[in-house]
Structure formats: structure tokens, C-alpha cells
Amino acid sequence: MTAIMTDKQKNQSKLKRQIKEHLIAYSFILPNLLGFAIFTLIPIGFSLALAFMHWDGANRVGWAGLENFQRLMDDETFWIALKNTLIYVAGTVPLTLIASLGLALLLNQPLVGRNIFRTIFFFPYVASLVAVAVVWNLLFFPSAGPVNEFLRAIGVMNPPRWAASVDWALPTVIMASIWKGMGYYMVIYLAALQGIPGILYEAADIDGANAWQKFRYITVPMLTPATFFISVMLTISSFKVFDLIMVMTGGGPGRATNVLVIHTYNTAFRQFEFGYSSAIAMVLFALVLGITIVQFYMERRWVNYM
Amino acid sequence: MKKRTISILATLMFFVLAITGGVSAQDDSITLTMTAWDIATIPYWQAVIDAYEAENLNVTIELREISSAEYQDVLNIQLSGGDDTDIITVKDIPGYNAMLSRGQIIPLDSYIESAGIALSIYSGAADELIWEDQIYALPFRSDIWVMYYNKAIFDAAGLEYPSNDMTWAEFDEVARQLTSGSGADKVYGAHFHTWRSAVQLGTVQAGDPIINSDYSFMMPMYDMVTSMQEDGIIMDYGELRAGNIHYSGPFKNGQVAMLPMGSWFIGSLIQAQAEGEFEFDWGVASYPHPEGVEAGTTAGTLTSLAINANSSQQDAAWDFVQFYTGPAGAEVLAESTLPAIRTPEVLDVFVQADGMPEGTAEALQTTTVRLELPMHPLVASVEQILNEEHELIMTRSNSVEDGIAEINRRIGELE
Numbered sequence: 001m002t003a004i005m006t007d008k009q010k011n012q013s014k015l016k017r018q019i020k021e022h023l024i025a026y027s028f029i030l031p032n033l034l035g036f037a038i039f040t041l042i043p044i045g046f047s048l049a050l051a052f053m054h055w056d057g058a059n060r061v062g063w064a065g066l067e068n069f070q071r072l073m074d075d076e077t078f079w080i081a082l083k084n085t086l087i088y089v090a091g092t093v094p095l096t097l098i099a100s101l102g103l104a105l106l107l108n109q110p111l112v113g114r115n116i117f118r119t120i121f122f123f124p125y126v127a128s129l130v131a132v133a134v135v136w137n138l139l140f141f142p143s144a145g146p147v148n149e150f151l152r153a154i155g156v157m158n159p160p161r162w163a164a165s166v167d168w169a170l171p172t173v174i175m176a177s178i179w180k181g182m183g184y185y186m187v188i189y190l191a192a193l194q195g196i197p198g199i200l201y202e203a204a205d206i207d208g209a210n211a212w213q214k215f216r217y218i219t220v221p222m223l224t225p226a227t228f229f230i231s232v233m234l235t236i237s238s239f240k241v242f243d244l245i246m247v248m249t250g251g252g253p254g255r256a257t258n259v260l261v262i263h264t265y266n267t268a269f270r271q272f273e274f275g276y277s278s279a280i281a282m283v284l285f286a287l288v289l290g291i292t293i294v295q296f297y298m299e300r301r302w303v304n305y306m
Numbered sequence: 307m308k309k310r311t312i313s314i315l316a317t318l319m320f321f322v323l324a325i326t327g328g329v330s331a332q333d334d335s336i337t338l339t340m341t342a343w344d345i346a347t348i349p350y351w352q353a354v355i356d357a358y359e360a361e362n363l364n365v366t367i368e369l370r371e372i373s374s375a376e377y378q379d380v381l382n383i384q385l386s387g388g389d390d391t392d393i394i395t396v397k398d399i400p401g402y403n404a405m406l407s408r409g410q411i412i413p414l415d416s417y418i419e420s421a422g423i424a425l426s427i428y429s430g431a432a433d434e435l436i437w438e439d440q441i442y443a444l445p446f447r448s449d450i451w452v453m454y455y456n457k458a459i460f461d462a463a464g465l466e467y468p469s470n471d472m473t474w475a476e477f478d479e480v481a482r483q484l485t486s487g488s489g490a491d492k493v494y495g496a497h498f499h500t501w502r503s504a505v506q507l508g509t510v511q512a513g514d515p516i517i518n519s520d521y522s523f524m525m526p527m528y529d530m531v532t533s534m535q536e537d538g539i540i541m542d543y544g545e546l547r548a549g550n551i552h553y554s555g556p557f558k559n560g561q562v563a564m565l566p567m568g569s570w571f572i573g574s575l576i577q578a579q580a581e582g583e584f585e586f587d588w589g590v591a592s593y594p595h596p597e598g599v600e601a602g603t604t605a606g607t608l609t610s611l612a613i614n615a616n617s618s619q620q621d622a623a624w625d626f627v628q629f630y631t632g633p634a635g636a637e638v639l640a641e642s643t644l645p646a647i648r649t650p651e652v653l654d655v656f657v658q659a660d661g662m663p664e665g666t667a668e669a670l671q672t673t674t675v676r677l678e679l680p681m682h683p684l685v686a687s688v689e690q691i692l693n694e695e696h697e698l699i700m701t702r703s704n705s706v707e708d709g710i711a712e713i714n715r716r717i718g719e720l721e
Contacts, residue, residue: 057386058408076716137548144545164544166703253544254698269379271686272404 044285050278057272068279078280080255081263084170085284088259089238091174092181096234097227100182104189105219118190122183129180133247136176137163163249166256173245173257180244181237185230192226193219224303232295239288260284336622338367340393341381343374347574350642357638358629367393367626378404385410385614392617393627396443396610399679400686402435406442407683411612413440417624423632428646431608434677443610444631445646446639449569450606451507451593452669453477458586459484459493459563468564470592470669471601474508477564477594478530478539484563485539495539497562498531499553500546502696503678504566505531507605510676511595516692517682521713526596528699528706535700543700558584566593568607569670573642576661590669602673608646644670684720691716 005013051069054062072078103121107114124132140147140162151159160168196219204214220227242261245251251258251266258266260280268277342351355367370391372380378401381394385405394411396402405411418425418441425432425441431448435441453468460467463484468477481495498504505527510516514523534540541556554571556562558578578584593604611627613620629635633652636645640655657667679685691713699709 056408057382058410076719134550141548142544143542161544161701163548164542164701166698166701252547252694252697253701253703254694256703266690269382270690272382272408 047278047281050275051282053275053278055274057274061275064275068276069283071276072279072283077255077258077263078260081258081260084255084257085239085241085259087170088174088177088241089235091171092177092238092241093231093234095174096178096181096185097230099178100185100230101189101223101227103182103186104193105215107186108190108193118187121186124180125183127180129243130247132176132180133244136172137248140172164253166253169249169253169256173248176248177238177241177244181234185234188226188230189223192223196222221304225305228295228299228303232292235291235295236288239284239291335364335366336619338365338393338619338623338626339370339391340367340626341372341391341395342369343372343377343395343397345369345371347577348570348642349573349577350639353641354630354635354638357634358626361629362625365622365626377401381405385616388616389614390616390618391614392619392623394612394614396608396612398607399434399677399681400689402443402610402612403437403681403683403685405612406437410615411442412615412620413442414444414613414624414627415440417628418444421628423628427633427649429648431606431646434608434681435610437681443612444627445608445610446631446635447570447609447643448606448646448648448675449609449644450604450670450672450675451566452569452572452604453591453593454557454565454567454571454575455589455591456557456560456563456586457589458560467589468591470671472591472594473597474527474530474594475597478534481534481539481564482537492538492561494541494556494562496534496564496566497553497556498534498540498543499567500543500551500700502693503605505696505700506692507676507678508566508594508596510605510678511593511599511603511674513676516679517684517688517717519714519718521710521717524713525706525710528709532699532702532706543697547697554578560584560586569644572644572662572666576642576659579661587663589663590666592669592671600673602671604672604675605678606672606675607678610646687720688717691720 050061052064052066054064054067107118107121111117139145142148142159142161142164145162147162148159162168162172200218200222201214204218209217240261241259242265245257245259245262246265249257251262261284264277264280264284267273267280340355342348345351351369355369359365359367372384374397377397381401382404384391385394386408394405396405396411423444428445428448431445432441435443435445453472455468457467463486465480465483468480472480477496484493484495486493506516506524508527509524512523531540535542541551545551553565553567554574557565558575572590575588579588592602595601595603611630613623613627617623631646633647633649636647636649636652637655639645640652641659644656645652653667653670656662657670679689682688695704695709695713695716698704698712699706704712
């Protein structure tokens with residue numbers, strides 16, 4: 001049945017083949033897309049709709065229009081939570097970046113046992129978050145914990161009361177978060193470091209560059225893609241922090257570590273105001289989206305893809 | 307063709323077996339489910355179930371455990387998700403308020419009327435559960451706050467045991483006399499658990515309602531407790547929170563001389579002593595009271611049973627609830643805890659349990675019981691604010707005056 005095809009028939013069979021290829025491609029993506037749609041996209045849409053309603057989880061849904069957002073403006077706890085979240089992000093993101101870069105640089109050198117150290121530094125990232133929070137609290141126990149005992153031994157008379165103090169609770173949580181996350185970003189930096197061509201350093205040696213100049217003019221620019229990726233991921237996950245703070249301080253003392261997601265949780269599940277809680281969640285979403293868009297816009301300025 | 311015939315025959319046989327199998331398995335055995343907490347350390351859950359199952363052989367009751375620290379949070383989420391656990395244990399009034407306002411528990415009035423139950427047997431406790439002329443739960447436990455003390459520590463200091471007529475000022479004095487030692491051997495004169503109620507219940511004995519416009523009535527108690535904390539008479543609040551320390555630990559370890567706590571602890575202490583967890587003698591005295599308030603005034607909490615609106619076996623569930631909250635259940639409960647029905651016979655059973663310290667019967671005599679949290683639409687938000695400000699005062703982030711001013715301001719803005 002091998003007839004000679006006309007041009008028209010050739011085009012038709014080409015089209016059919018293309019459609020078939022597209023369908024095969026979509027069927028590969030479909031499972032993941034379905035999962036994303038059912039578990040992420042639709043709930044976000046639901047939440048967006050809820051932000052304009054009143055709902056207590058059991059009785060009928062009532063229309064609220066912009067009331068929830070107006071209430072947000074006057075809600076003192078919301079502004080406290082927003083401030084705490086911004087402080088948390090401002091503390092965690094740069095410090096984690098610097099710590100993981102420092103670790104990666106150190107562990108890229110030919111050291112004895114450096115694979116063991118890489119594993120040790122990565123371990124906190126996979127450790128159980130509750131276990132980390134409990135042990136951290138014990139270490140930083142105000143009266144008898146090892147950290148304060150050490151501080152007293154070296155002469156600090158009134159060491160801070162860490163998670164039990166309004167001023168120090170947020171720094172304590174930030175420290176725990178940096179310690180827990182830096183291993184993961186260290187691995188990313190290690191991979192990026194190993195991707196920098198050695199000839200660049202050799203050329204720099206020939207030109208007589210010292211270690212600091214090599215770092216500043218070769219390492220840092222070549223790492224900008226990794227830095228960009230890490231800063232975007234870190235910012236997004238820092239804005240969404242919940243579990244570490246919930247287990248370590250529960251949002252306290254008072255409202256000292258109350259962040260946006262904890263406020264959302266309290267309003268939804270302790271006070272049964274799902275509409276208002278969705279409004280807070282939408283504000284958080286808009287904030288993170290805005291900052292991420294700004295970061296992507298700035299990408300063109302400072303990220304070098306060689 | 308042959309294969310098809312065989313497969314058709316097999317399918318027919320399967321259906322026949324399924325139908326007849328189903329028919330022959332039909333009997334009237336009922337399984338009810340019930341929510342509970344701390345099942346391992348609280349003996350009465352299973353005891354009442356055993357007593358009921360002995361009389362109703364076709365009913366089995368399964369307990370579904372929820373951790374006590376997050377009981378209401380977890381329960382709220384389960385019920386919102388359509389959980390069909392038949393019997394819901396109501397742990398506190400804000401939880402009760404939440405569940406009934408969302409229609410998750412059913413009104414019991416028609417059941418109560420047809421069973422001919424008179425709510426007066428609960429000595430007024432059931433009245434606290436009535437909302438808009440309907441009642442959605444019946445109490446089975448009505449606990450009061452009392453004071454536990456370690457006799458060995460009193461003996462060692464040569465002091466008389468606390469009387470049932472102790473004012474908070476006397477409590478403070480005695481606690482200071484009993485505090486001794488340092489480090490791991492330190493003995494604390496008293497212990498206040500981290501719940502805000504451990505401190506705030508001492509403020510409502512004079513009759514000031516906990517939902518109020520001016521909270522300065524809480525000042526004397528907070529002044530006393532913060533100065534005790536400052537002087538090391540009680541353990542530091544921040545550390546109790548950070549280490550998640552339960553009140554039973556320090557008391558059973560013999561580190562604490564006096565512990566104001568609810569009467570539910572009596573059963574746990576008796577069981578712990580029987581199991582050899584500690585060996586010193588302990589006693590129960592009445593809850594201390596403010597100057598000018600009658601001795602025997604204390605604060606109370608109710609634990610009740612409700613029926614899930616989503617349950618498919620509400621009548622069977624009611625039969626069990628009626629047993630549990632009625633005189634039959636009270637007699638079983640009285641062996642380890644204070645039932646809501648407090649006839650002299652029931653109280654007799656309670657104070658005669660093995661290991662019950664002498665003098666408990668007198669300590670349990672009350673003149674007025676103030677409810678910890680009343681029914682009120684804003685009770686959840688008020689409790690959230692009181693909890694947060696309590697933390698700030700106890701961790702010394704706010705002075706007592708500033709803390710009370712904050713409470714006044716924030717609750718004032720709620721209305």
C-alpha cells in the first residue's frame with residue numbers, strides 16, 4: 001500500500017505526527033500537572049475567593065467584600081506579625097547566604113576528611129525539625145543551658161534569656177533557622193564552585209592577583225547564578241516560616257515571634273475566621289510575589305551566565 | 307467461549323456469596339467511638355466503658371486518643387473535616403462554645419426530657435452548659451482547684467500542714483519558709499504551672515468575671531506570683547515553657563512543697579504512687595483564697611460529653627452518654643476522679659479509694675465554685691489575649707502594671 005503521497009497528504013500526516021507528539025508530551029506532564037492543580041492551584045483559588053467572604057468553617061459562607069482587608073489595616077497583631085516576618089527575612093537570608101558560601105569555600109579546599117565535614121554540615125537540613133527545636137531550646141535554656149553556662153564562665157554576667165525573652169526570641173529563632181538551612185545551600189554553592197573553569201584562576205595567577213582579588217573578581221561573579229537561585233528560594237521560604245517558630249516559641253513570648261503564617265493559623269484554627277485568615281494569606285502571597293518579581297527584574301543587572 | 311462462560315459463572319457465584327454472606331453476618335452489634343486524651347495515665351476512661359459494656363453486651367466502645375496539649379485544636383480540624391466519631395468529650399468551655407456555634411454537636415434536650423433526667427443532680431454544673439435554652443452536653447466530671455502538698459517537706463521544715471482556710475498571703479509566707487537548697491537539690495516552696503489559669507484563677511475567686519472591662523483585679527495575684535518568681539520561690543516560667551515541663555514532674559520528684567492544681571490530679575497521683583514512682587506522703591488541702599473571701603471558694607472546670615452531629619448512631623451514643631453522665635457512671639468515676647454528680651454516696655466512694663490521703667474529703671468541701679471560663683461569643687479571642695499577655699508578664703517582658711494595661715486595651719478593642 002505504498003502509494004505516492006501528494007503534498008497535501010504529506011502536510012496532513014506531518015500535522016498528525018505533530019499532534020501525536022504533543023499529546024505524548026502532555027501525557028508525561030499530566031500527572032504532575034494534575035497534582036499541582038488539585039493540591040496547589042485550586043486551593044489557592046479557593047483561598048483567594050475566601051478572602052472576600054466570612055466563614056467559620058461550619059455555617060454558611062457570607063459575602064464580606066473588602067471588609068477583611070479593612071480589618072487587616074486596623075489589626076495590631078497583623079502589623080506586629082508583618083514586622084516580625086520582615087525582621088526574620090532580613091536576618092535569615094543574608095546570613096544563611098554568607099554562611100553557606102563560607103562553608104562551601106572552606107570545604108572546596110583539599111582538606112583531610114572534607115567529605116565527612118560536608119556530610120556533617122548537611123545533616124541539620126535533613127534532621128527532624130521538632131527534634132532540632134527541642135534540642136535547641138534545651139541548649140539555650142536560660143538558667144542551666146550549656147550556652148549560658150559557657151557565657152557566664154567567660155564573664156558575661158547576665159546572659160540573654162534567649163527564647164524566653166521578648167528581645168532575644170526572634171534572634172534565637174533566626175540562628176536556629178540559619179543552622180538548619182545552611183547545609184542545603186552549601187551543597188548548591190559547592191556544585192557551582194566546582195563548575196568554575198580552572199583556567200580563569202590560572203590566568204589571574206599569571207596577572208599577579210592575590211587571593212582576595214581572585215575571590216572578588218572571579219569567584220563571586222561566576223557564582224552569581226547560584227547566588228540568585230539561593231536568594232530567591234531563601235526569601236520565599238523565609239517569608240513562609242511557620243513550623244520552626246511554632247515548635248520553638250509558639251509565637252511568643254507574647255507576640256514577639258508571631259509571624260504572618262502563625263497569625264494566619266491562629267485566626268483560622270483558634271478563632272475560626274477562615275475568611276479573614278485567607279485575607280492575611282493573600283497579603284503574604286502578594287508580598288512574596290512582588291519581591292520575587294523585583295528579584296527577577298534585578299537579575300538582568302547582576303547575574304552573569306557565562 | 308469456554309473462558310467467557312466460566313468467568314460469567316464465577317461472577318454470579320461471587321455475587322450470590324456476597325449477598326448471602328452479608329445476610330448471615332447480620333446481628334445488632336454496635337461499635338461506638340469516643341474521643342479522649344492521656345488514655346495511658348487516666349484510668350477512668352476505660353473503667354466506665356468496661357462497666358457499660360458489661361451491661362450492654364452488644365456494644366463495644368473504642369477510644370480515639372488526641373494529645374491533651376492540642377486536644378481542641380485537633381478536634382476542631384477533625385470535626386470540620388466531617389469526622390464521624392460518635393461521642394465527643396468536651397474538654398473546656400471555649401471548645402464547647404466553638405463546637406455548638408458551628409452546629410457540630412447536637413442539642414440533647416429531647417433525649418433528656420424523654421429520659422426524665424433532672425439537671426439539678428449536677429448541683430448547678432449543667433446550668434453552665436445551657437446556651438439559648440438548649441443544652442448540648444452533659445457533665446461527667448466537675449473538677450475544682452485544690453492544693454497538693456508534700457508532707458515530707460513540711461515535716462523536714464517542722465511546719466504544720468496547710469489548713470483548709472489558707473489565704474494567698476499565708477500561702478506566700480509558707481512557700482518562702484519552705485524554699486531551700488540550690489541547684490539540683492533545690493526545694494521550691496510552690497509551683498505554678500504555665501497555664502494562665504494557674505495564676506488567673508486566684509483572681510476570680512472574689513467574683514470578678516474573667517470577661518471584663520477592667521482587669522486591675524488581677525494585680526494582687528500577679529504581683530505575688532512575679533515576686534515569688536523573682537525570689538526563686540517558684541520555678542521560672544520561661545524555663546518551664548522552653549523545657550515543656552509538666553506540673554507532675556517537679557511534684558513527683560519531691561522538688562515542690564505546694565502545688566495548686568485541679569482535682570483531676572488526685573487520680574494520677576494515687577496511680578503513680580501505687581506504681582512506685584514516688585514514695586513521700588502527700589496531702590490535699592483546699593485552694594487558698596484571697597483575704598475577705600470565704601474559705602472553700604475555688605475555681606472549677608467541667609468535662610462533659612456531647613454527641614457528634616455527624617454521627618450515624620446518635621441513639622446508641624445517647625444511651626452511653628446517659629450512663630456515663632448518670633449515677634451509674636458517677637460511681638465508677640468516683641473511684642479515681644470527681645464526678646459531676648456529687649451525692650454523699652458518690653463522694654464517699656471517692657475519698658475511700660486506696661491511697662487517698664486523709665483529709666481529702668474536707669478539702670473537697672466547697673462553698674462557691676467559680677467557672678474558669680464562661681460561655682460568651684468572644685471567649686476564644688479573650689483567651690488568646692489573656693494567654694499572650696500572661697506570657698509577657700511572667701517572662702518579665704512587661705511589668706505587672708503594663709501587662710494589665712495592655713490586657714485592658716486589647717480586650718477593650720475587641721468589642
